[in-house]
Amino acid sequence: MNLKMGKNRQTYTVKSIRLELALERRLEALGLTEGAPVTILNNDKKGAMTVRFRGTRFALGRRIAEHIDVEENVSCQTPKQ
Amino acid sequence: MPNSKTVNVGFIGNPNCGKTTLFNAYTGANLKVANWPGVTVEKKEGMTEYEGQKIKLTDLPGIYSLTSYTMEETVSRECIMSSDIDVIIDVADASSLERNLYLTLQLIELGKPVILALNMMDIVEERGMEIDLHRLPEMLGIPCIPVSARKKTGLSILLHAVLHHEGLTGQDPLIHHHAEKEQQSSHRHNHHNEYAMVYDDMIEDKIDILIDRLTAENPDLPNKRWHAIKLLEHDETVMKQHPVDLSGIADRSYEKDIINQKYDFIEEIIQEVLVNKDAKAASTDRIDRYMTDKYLGLPIFLAIMAFVFFVTFTVGDWMKGYFELGLVWFSDLVSGALSSAGTNPLLQSLVVDGIISGVGGILTFLPNIFILFLALAFLEDSGYMSRVAYVMDDLMGHLGLSGRAFIPLLLGFGCSVPAVMASRALEHPKDRLKTILVTPFMSCSARLPIYVLFSSMFFGKYKMLVCYSLYLLGIVVAIAVSFIVSKLDGSKAEQTLLIELPEYKSPNAHTIFIYVWEKVKDYLSKAGTVIFIASIVMWGIMNLGPHGVVSDISESFGSIIGKAIEPVFAPVGLGYWQIIVALISGIAAKEVVVSSCSVLFGIANITTAAGMSSMVEVLGSMGFxxxxxxxxxxxxxxxxxxxxxxxxxxxxxxKMRITIAFAAFQLVTAWVFAFLVYHIGLLLF
Structure with missing residues (x-):
C-alpha cells in the first residue's frame, strides 16, 4: 500500500520511495527513509495530507504520498533495538 | 585574550529554528523573521563584539541537511566549508530536537568547531519537557548552550563558547573521548570511539579504506573522514573534486544507510536526553484538528482574513480620525504662517496644496497600514501560514499551482516586493513565473488608501464590504489567471507540496514589533520620498502648461496628457483626465493615486470628512x-x-521582455475587468 491509502492516527513504516531523485533526496534529508516510521495526522482530503515523521509535522502533496510505499506497523511504535 | 583578528562565525540551522531572531539579537539588525520556512534566501552579515574581540556573524539560509540538492543547501555548505567561517553556531530549535540534530551530526563531521545553540528553551519548558544538558554535550562531544533568542538569554555565554573554541580551528575531525558508555549503543566500532557519530562496522570499514585511498591521492587533504563519508554517499561535488577509485567499496550509494544510522543515533540521544517528550505537541495537534480540517480549513482561513480586514477598517478608521484632525490643524497652521510671512502665493500653493496635501493625505492612512501589518505579523509568527499552504493545496492543485505558491500570494497582501521574492521557494521554474505573474494581483497595502478613500466616499455603510470584495477579487483573478496559463502551457499540477508545519506558538512581542516597525518605516520613508516627489511633480503638471504658469487648469500639462488618453479609458468608466493622470502617477507607488487626486482636484485634506464630501461633489458634477x-x-x-x-x-x-510582457498583461487584465464591472454595474443599477 502507499501512504495516501493510510488511516488517520496510524503509524506506518516506509518500504520504498518511488520519486524522481531530487525529490527523493529531499525527503531522505528530512529523515523519510526506508524503514522510517510515519504517523498520519490527517488524510481526510483527496489531495494533500499531513503526517509526522522524525518528530516534525509535514504537509505532503498527493503525488508524493502516493509514491511512498508503506506497511502497517504492528506495534504502532518505532521498533527499538 | 582579545585578538586583533576578527573571528568569523556562521549561523546555520534548520528553517524556522530562530536563527534570524538570534542573529538580530546580536547585531541589532532587523532582518525579517517569520514562522514559516525559507525566509532567509541569501546570506546576511553583521558585526558584534565580545570582551573586545570583534566577531563577524553570517546568517545563512535555513537548511535541513548538508547535501547539495537545493540552492539554499549549496550556498550554506560552500560558505561553511570556506575559510570565511571559523566557528559554526548550529542553531537548533530545542522543542524539535530530533529533526534539528540531523544537521548537527553532519556539521560535526565537517570538522570545524561547532557549538550547538539550543534555541527556544522557553518553549521546551512551556511544554513540560526537559533536556538533559549534561548528557547532550557528552553524547555529541560539542558544547551545547541553551539560549532564548526571543528573551535574549544565554547570548553572552554563547559568544564566550565561540571564542573558547575558536582556537580549535583546523579541519581535522573534532576528537573527544567519551567514556565507556557505548555498551548499550548499536554503533560499536571501538577503534573509532573518538567520533560522536560512529557507523556500523560495514560503513566504518569502507570509510577506513576510502581514507587510505584519499591519502594516497592527496596526503594533505584536511578532514579525510568527511570526504570519505561524502564519497560513500556518492555526493556529486566531492566525487568531482576527488575522483578516487570507488570500485569494490562504494559501487552503490550508501547514502540511505548513512542517513538511517544517523537517525538511529539521534533516537538514542533523544531517549537519553529528552525527558517527558510525550507531553509535547498535544496542543498543536488539537488546534490543527480544526485548522486543517477537510471542511473547516478553508472557511476558517476566509474568516481569519475577513477578521483581519474588519479590524483594519474599524480600528484603523477610528485612529485615522485623529490623524486627520492633526493634518487639518497642521495645514492651517502652515498656510497661516506662510501668508502672514507674505510668501509668494505660488510657493504657498506648492507647500500647502502640493506637499502637505499629498504627503499628509497618505500619512493619515498609517493606522490602517499599521493594523493590517500587525495582523499579518501575528499570523506569520504564530505558525499558521504554512497551514494555509496545506489548506489551499487541493484548490490550487486544480488550478495548476502548488499550495506552496499560496504563501507568496498571501504575502502579497502586505507588499508585492517581498511576495515576488518569496516565489524563490518554488522549485519549478514554470511555477515561479506563474506565481510572479499573478502575485501583483493580490491587493497590497498600498492599494488600501485608494479603497478606503473611494469606498468611504461612495459606498457609505457598505464600504467595508466593498473593500473585502476587492481583496477577494484579487485572489480570484490571481487564481483564474494561473489556471488559464496552466491550461495553455499544458502543465499539470505537480501535487508535490512538501512543507513543514511548525508547532504553534504564542507570537513574540519583539518579533512582531520588528516586523511592524519595518513596514511602518517603509511606509513613512515612501511618504517622505516617492510620494513627496510625486506630489511636487503633480503640482507642477497641474500648474504649468506649454505657456508657463497657468491660471486655467485645463491648459496645464496634466490636462493635455490626460485628455489625449481619455478615449482609451472612456469605455471603462474612467474617461476623466484627472483620474487618468492620477492612475499614471500611481505607477510610482499606488498610494500616489490618492495624493494625486487631492492635488488634481485641488482639494485640501482629501481624507477628512469635509475633503471627501467636496470631492464627491466635484466628481458627481462630472458624472462620476x-x-x-x-x-x-x-x-x-x-x-x-x-x-x-x-x-x-x-x-x-x-529578462526585460518578460517584465514588459507581464506589465502589459496586467494592464490589459485591469482594463478588461474594469470594463466588465462598469458595464455590468450600468446594467444592474
Whole structure:
C-alpha cells in the first residue's frame, strides 16, 4: 500500500520511495527513509495530507504520498533495538 | 585574550529554528523573521563584539541537511566549508530536537568547531519537557548552550563558547573521548570511539579504506573522514573534486544507510536526553484538528482574513480620525504662517496644496497600514501560514499551482516586493513565473488608501464590504489567471507540496514589533520620498502648461496628457483626465493615486470628512458615480504594479521582455475587468 491509502492516527513504516531523485533526496534529508516510521495526522482530503515523521509535522502533496510505499506497523511504535 | 583578528562565525540551522531572531539579537539588525520556512534566501552579515574581540556573524539560509540538492543547501555548505567561517553556531530549535540534530551530526563531521545553540528553551519548558544538558554535550562531544533568542538569554555565554573554541580551528575531525558508555549503543566500532557519530562496522570499514585511498591521492587533504563519508554517499561535488577509485567499496550509494544510522543515533540521544517528550505537541495537534480540517480549513482561513480586514477598517478608521484632525490643524497652521510671512502665493500653493496635501493625505492612512501589518505579523509568527499552504493545496492543485505558491500570494497582501521574492521557494521554474505573474494581483497595502478613500466616499455603510470584495477579487483573478496559463502551457499540477508545519506558538512581542516597525518605516520613508516627489511633480503638471504658469487648469500639462488618453479609458468608466493622470502617477507607488487626486482636484485634506464630501461633489458634477468608483478601484487593484515591484520582477525573471510582457498583461487584465464591472454595474443599477 502507499501512504495516501493510510488511516488517520496510524503509524506506518516506509518500504520504498518511488520519486524522481531530487525529490527523493529531499525527503531522505528530512529523515523519510526506508524503514522510517510515519504517523498520519490527517488524510481526510483527496489531495494533500499531513503526517509526522522524525518528530516534525509535514504537509505532503498527493503525488508524493502516493509514491511512498508503506506497511502497517504492528506495534504502532518505532521498533527499538 | 582579545585578538586583533576578527573571528568569523556562521549561523546555520534548520528553517524556522530562530536563527534570524538570534542573529538580530546580536547585531541589532532587523532582518525579517517569520514562522514559516525559507525566509532567509541569501546570506546576511553583521558585526558584534565580545570582551573586545570583534566577531563577524553570517546568517545563512535555513537548511535541513548538508547535501547539495537545493540552492539554499549549496550556498550554506560552500560558505561553511570556506575559510570565511571559523566557528559554526548550529542553531537548533530545542522543542524539535530530533529533526534539528540531523544537521548537527553532519556539521560535526565537517570538522570545524561547532557549538550547538539550543534555541527556544522557553518553549521546551512551556511544554513540560526537559533536556538533559549534561548528557547532550557528552553524547555529541560539542558544547551545547541553551539560549532564548526571543528573551535574549544565554547570548553572552554563547559568544564566550565561540571564542573558547575558536582556537580549535583546523579541519581535522573534532576528537573527544567519551567514556565507556557505548555498551548499550548499536554503533560499536571501538577503534573509532573518538567520533560522536560512529557507523556500523560495514560503513566504518569502507570509510577506513576510502581514507587510505584519499591519502594516497592527496596526503594533505584536511578532514579525510568527511570526504570519505561524502564519497560513500556518492555526493556529486566531492566525487568531482576527488575522483578516487570507488570500485569494490562504494559501487552503490550508501547514502540511505548513512542517513538511517544517523537517525538511529539521534533516537538514542533523544531517549537519553529528552525527558517527558510525550507531553509535547498535544496542543498543536488539537488546534490543527480544526485548522486543517477537510471542511473547516478553508472557511476558517476566509474568516481569519475577513477578521483581519474588519479590524483594519474599524480600528484603523477610528485612529485615522485623529490623524486627520492633526493634518487639518497642521495645514492651517502652515498656510497661516506662510501668508502672514507674505510668501509668494505660488510657493504657498506648492507647500500647502502640493506637499502637505499629498504627503499628509497618505500619512493619515498609517493606522490602517499599521493594523493590517500587525495582523499579518501575528499570523506569520504564530505558525499558521504554512497551514494555509496545506489548506489551499487541493484548490490550487486544480488550478495548476502548488499550495506552496499560496504563501507568496498571501504575502502579497502586505507588499508585492517581498511576495515576488518569496516565489524563490518554488522549485519549478514554470511555477515561479506563474506565481510572479499573478502575485501583483493580490491587493497590497498600498492599494488600501485608494479603497478606503473611494469606498468611504461612495459606498457609505457598505464600504467595508466593498473593500473585502476587492481583496477577494484579487485572489480570484490571481487564481483564474494561473489556471488559464496552466491550461495553455499544458502543465499539470505537480501535487508535490512538501512543507513543514511548525508547532504553534504564542507570537513574540519583539518579533512582531520588528516586523511592524519595518513596514511602518517603509511606509513613512515612501511618504517622505516617492510620494513627496510625486506630489511636487503633480503640482507642477497641474500648474504649468506649454505657456508657463497657468491660471486655467485645463491648459496645464496634466490636462493635455490626460485628455489625449481619455478615449482609451472612456469605455471603462474612467474617461476623466484627472483620474487618468492620477492612475499614471500611481505607477510610482499606488498610494500616489490618492495624493494625486487631492492635488488634481485641488482639494485640501482629501481624507477628512469635509475633503471627501467636496470631492464627491466635484466628481458627481462630472458624472462620476459609485459604479465609476468601483471600476476605478478594480482598475487600481489589477493594473501595472508599482515601480519597486516591477524592478523586483525584473530582477527575478532576468529578462526585460518578460517584465514588459507581464506589465502589459496586467494592464490589459485591469482594463478588461474594469470594463466588465462598469458595464455590468450600468446594467444592474
Amino acid at each position: 458615480t459609485a459604479i465609476n468608483a468601483y471600476a476605478l478601484m478594480v482598475f487600481c487593484l489589477l493594473y501595472v504594479p508599482c515601480m519597486a515591484t516591477m524592478a523586483t520582477i525584473h530582477r527575478e525573471v532576468g
